[in-house]
Amino acid sequence: MTLIFSSWLLKKLKIHYWPARSVSLVLVSVVVVLVMLVASELRLVDLSGVSIFPILFMIVLAEEFVKTQLTKSKGRARELLFGTLLLACIGAMVMSLPVVQLTVLYYPEIVVLFVLVLNIVVGRYSGMRLFEIKRFSSAIRNK
Numbered sequence: 001m002t003l004i005f006s007s008w009l010l011k012k013l014k015i016h017y018w019p020a021r022s023v024s025l026v027l028v029s030v031v032v033v034l035v036m037l038v039a040s041e042l043r044l045v046d047l048s049g050v051s052i053f054p055i056l057f058m059i060v061l062a063e064e065f066v067k068t069q070l071t072k073s074k075g076r077a078r079e080l081l082f083g084t085l086l087l088a089c090i091g092a093m094v095m096s097l098p099v100v101q102l103t104v105l106y107y108p109e110i111v112v113l114f115v116l117v118l119n120i121v122v123g124r125y126s127g128m129r130l131f132e133i134k135r136f137s138s139a140i141r142n143k
Helices: 002-013 017-041 052-071 074-095 098-106 108-124 130-135
Strands: none
Touching: 017 052, 052 074, 074 098, 098 108
């Protein structure tokens, strides 16, 4: 509901895409924190046992889901939902490994630098994707 309200509000403000997306995420994050604080005060949730990573995954997932549902189709939104949940589960499993946790805790600057370099390399890749190879396999010549 917060995402729908923030999308409506941001359309009225007519700001650029990335600032609008940032504002939307901030609004959703503030609402999530407020809900968590109220739930903690009412003794519904013990915040000491809650990890921030699943909450961040859910915030980003909700924002992407609503955006896709509004701009494309419900089917595409469902595909995005399941793909993101799969990646979130894989990410949670990787982050639960002790070696990964210790590496991130002891060498955060190296991890951040590695992630930045990896994203730049992947972002600049201009070759064929695996799905494209499968899709166009009949048109690709074998040497």
